[in-house]
Amino acid sequence: MVQYNDDEKPFTPNAAPAGSRITKGLVTLQPVKYNKDDVSLGEDMVTAEVELSARLSTAVREKLDLVMVLDVGDSMAGARVEMLKKAMRFVLMKLTPVDRLSIVTFSDEVKRLCPLRFMTHVAKDDLKLLIDGLEAGGEPNLLAGLETGLEVISGRRHTTGRTGNIFLVSAGPCTEENIAEAVCNLYVDITDEVAVYTFGLGNSKDASELHRLLAEISVQSLGGTFNWVPDGASLSAALSQPLAGLLTVVAQDVEVTLTPRRDDDPNARDLAKMEASPGVWGEHDPSRDRATGAITFKFGALFSGESRKVIVNFRLSHSAAEATRYDAELADVQHSYTAQGIAQGPRAPQLVQVRRSPNPTGAGGTSSRARRLRAEQARRQHISVISRSEMDLTLGPGPRDLDRVRYRLVAAQNALEDIVLDEDGNKGMVGTLRAEIRLLLALVLRKSPEVYQVKGAPYVFATKGSHIKQRFAARGHDIDVIRLYATPRMDTYLQQARQFDKDPDELLPNADEDAKNNEAALRTTMP
Numbered sequence: 001m002v003q004y005n006d007d008e009k010p011f012t013p014n015a016a017p018a019g020s021r022i023t024k025g026l027v028t029l030q031p032v033k034y035n036k037d038d039v040s041l042g043e044d045m046v047t048a049e050v051e052l053s054a055r056l057s058t059a060v061r062e063k064l065d066l067v068m069v070l071d072v073g074d075s076m077a078g079a080r081v082e083m084l085k086k087a088m089r090f091v092l093m094k095l096t097p098v099d100r101l102s103i104v105t106f107s108d109e110v111k112r113l114c115p116l117r118f119m120t121h122v123a124k125d126d127l128k129l130l131i132d133g134l135e136a137g138g139e140p141n142l143l144a145g146l147e148t149g150l151e152v153i154s155g156r157r158h159t160t161g162r163t164g165n166i167f168l169v170s171a172g173p174c175t176e177e178n179i180a181e182a183v184c185n186l187y188v189d190i191t192d193e194v195a196v197y198t199f200g201l202g203n204s205k206d207a208s209e210l211h212r213l214l215a216e217i218s219v220q221s222l223g224g225t226f227n228w229v230p231d232g233a234s235l236s237a238a239l240s241q242p243l244a245g246l247l248t249v250v251a252q253d254v255e256v257t258l259t260p261r262r263d264d265d266p267n268a269r270d271l272a273k274m275e276a277s278p279g280v281w282g283e284h285d286p287s288r289d290r291a292t293g294a295i296t297f298k299f300g301a302l303f304s305g306e307s308r309k310v311i312v313n314f315r316l317s318h319s320a321a322e323a324t325r326y327d328a329e330l331a332d333v334q335h336s337y338t339a340q341g342i343a344q345g346p347r348a349p350q351l352v353q354v355r356r357s358p359n360p361t362g363a364g365g366t367s368s369r370a371r372r373l374r375a376e377q378a379r380r381q382h383i384s385v386i387s388r389s390e391m392d393l394t395l396g397p398g399p400r401d402l403d404r405v406r407y408r409l410v411a412a413q414n415a416l417e418d419i420v421l422d423e424d425g426n427k428g429m430v431g432t433l434r435a436e437i438r439l440l441l442a443l444v445l446r447k448s449p450e451v452y453q454v455k456g457a458p459y460v461f462a463t464k465g466s467h468i469k470q471r472f473a474a475r476g477h478d479i480d481v482i483r484l485y486a487t488p489r490m491d492t493y494l495q496q497a498r499q500f501d502k503d504p505d506e507l508l509p510n511a512d513e514d515a516k517n518n519e520a521a522l523r524t525t526m527p
Contacts, residue, residue: 002148004155007065007116008100023339026250027054027302029350032333033369035377037362038355039328041319046354047277049373050258050333051309054250054302058489058515060339062249062301063162064099065116066091069149071170071201073107073140080171080201081136087235088131090500094243094493095119096512100162102152103130106145107138116152142170142210146196146217153194160341163249163301164194166224167239168217171201172210195223195300197242200458203230203476208453215461219468222300226465227474228458236497238474241486244493245303245471247511251337252301257346258312259294261329270316270328270356277311277380286310302337305487308470309376314352325357375429378419382433383467385412386440390460402452406441413437432484436463439478489514 030051039046068091070084088103095101100116101123113130117123146168153164198214200207215226229238260274276286276295286297299308314330331352336345389405416434440459459475466473472485479494496508509517 002151002155004112004115004152005157007102007152007156007158008118010158011118022060023251023342023344025055026060026339026344027052027254027335027337029256029333029335029347030307031369032350032352033373034354035370035373036354036360037367037370038325038357038360039316040360041321041324041356041358043272043318044316046314046316046330047373047377048312048314048330048352049309049376050256050312050352051307052254052256052299052302052335053307054304056305056488058248058250058304058518060250061247061304061515062252062339064095064246064249065153065156065159065162065164066095066099066246067102067104067116067149067152067164067166069104069106069145069166069168070134071107071140071142071145071172072105072134072136073138073171074136075140075171075173075202077136081134083235084169085131085134086501086504087239089128089504090236090497090508091239091243092119092124092127092131093500093508094240094247094511094514095124096247096510099247099511101127102149103127104145104148104152105134106142106148107136107140109138110141110144110148112148112152116156140170140172142168142172142174142213150194161339163246163252165242165246166194166196167199167242168196168214169199169201169235169239170210170214172207174209174213194221196221197224197227199227199229199235199238199474200461201229201231201235203228203454203458205450205453208457211458211461215465218465222298223469223471225469225471225473226461228462228476229474230455230458230476233474233477233479234497234501236501237479237494240493240497241472241474241479241490244489245306245487247514248304248487248489249301250304251339251344253338253343254299254302254308254335255296255337255345256299256308256310256333256335257294257296258331258333258352259292259349260331262293270319271314271330272317273315274331275313277313277377303471303487304489306471306485311373311376311380312352314354316354316356319356321356323358325355327353328356329353372429375419378416379429379433379467382412382416382436383464385409386436386460387464390457390464409437409441413441429484432482435482436484439482489518492518 030053033049035047097118097120099119101119102116103113105111149166196218198218200211200214218224218226227238229235260271286295288295297310332349334346334349385408389408392405419430462473462475472490
């Protein structure tokens with residue numbers, strides 16, 4: 001394994017911009033939501049949702065280390081390599097002098113075109129020459145290219161206050177016979193510090209295995225997503241979305257821990273068992289402390305305006321109280337994170353508690369918070385249905401497979417229609433879930449197995465990855481339609497990418513200028 005430890009040294013390692021050391025309150029816990037307003041005094045169950053939110057302001061952000069791993073094989077020849085060059089120029093335009101970029105290309109051989117360099121005007125001019133000189137040819141060795149990109153990130157000497165990320169762009173073809181094994185072997189020595197965002201180009205049947213490989217690579221990394229860029233779609237637009245997030249990272253190493261409350265008297269304690277609700281397939285499993293029973297969820301880095309939700313089930317034992325209403329304390333919730341190289345946490349705990357009553361009001365909570373929790377539960381059920389459908393269609397889907405999946409999706413669609421909408425809470429989420437189902441049914445499953453391989457599979461891969469990571473992913477031509485998990489900066493960069501595609505010579509603001517504009521807009525909206 002090659003050690004690339006030649007990343008450029010920060011100009012002023014001990015200096016920091018004004019306000020950059022303000023690291024408290026960048027990530028906060030929202031009030032806990034419950035699926036019931038109260039529970040009985042007998043054995044009972046209650047489900048709670050814990051949500052972390054990153055602040056919307058981008059005045060403070062982590063610096064970006066980005067490695068672009070680019071396919072320059074035969075399938076990139078012609079219009080695709082020109083599209084790649086244009087998209088890379090957009091990326092260069094958005095980076096600032098505190099961000100570093102390295103470029104790796106792969107075809108028959110892997111080349112690291114440059115180490116991690118700070119994006120000064122001089123460095124950008126140098127990299128523009130490298131980008132303009134890209135030529136396509138040869139059979140792509142994707143995993144070798146990715147391995148080099150991972151080595152660039154892992155070999156860094158200067159990492160404080162910096163996030164390490166990889167953009168992997170490829171049009172294939174995929175030559176791996178055992179995708180899962182290949183990806184597993186690749187990640188054996190890789191830590192959670194690296195997020196890999198993959199971009200699959202094309203929409204031919206030959207690209208289906210490539211998309212599967214790229215989706216598997218991204219889901220194994222902490223935070224990365226698979227983005228589908230079919231023929232005719234904009235690579236600049238697809239790259240702009242995770243780039244917008246990575247240029248607004250407010251915190252790293254974000255975690256939330258639930259520690260169960262235990263009474264000294266075993267006969268008096270309310271909590272019998274606490275366990276994480278089964279997550280979406282591919283979600284990073286939480287860890288459990290055997291001594292305390294605490295459950296910890298890891299999320300990596302959070303973008304400005306992002307949030308993360310976890311669902312936890314509590315089984316309550318028979319209460320020792322008789323005909324008494326009281327608040328049962330079930331667990332403490334604490335979160336922690338790192339910002340600007342400073343560890344914050346664990347923060348002051350928030351209490352998970354539920355009212356116990358001899359006469360509970362009913363099975364389901366009627367509050368707005370309860371409806372929002374049910375929307376999150378519906379989301380998890382929704383993506384589980386899509387995941388099972390994708391598994392049914394993995395190996396050469398036939399008409400009967402499509403029929404079975406169609407019936408399953410229609411049932412899921414009907415279930416979503418039964419959810420009561422809350423104007424201030426679950427309306428956006430439920431509306432998006434309904435749109436996802438409609439698109440999948442209308443564009444894919446009413447047609448043929450061949451159409452599924454070309455259009456349906458990459459759409460499903462991107463959709464699954466987005467839900468697993470609770471992060472936006474480009475799903476093809478509908479990048480403007482399904483905006484689930486998109487942040488305000490992503491919306492801005494999408495419009496800028498559209499503008500750039502029309503006029504590549506027009507100068508766009510870099511991330512620092514975007515931040516100033518964002519702060520000015522926030523001030524105008526403050527009361």
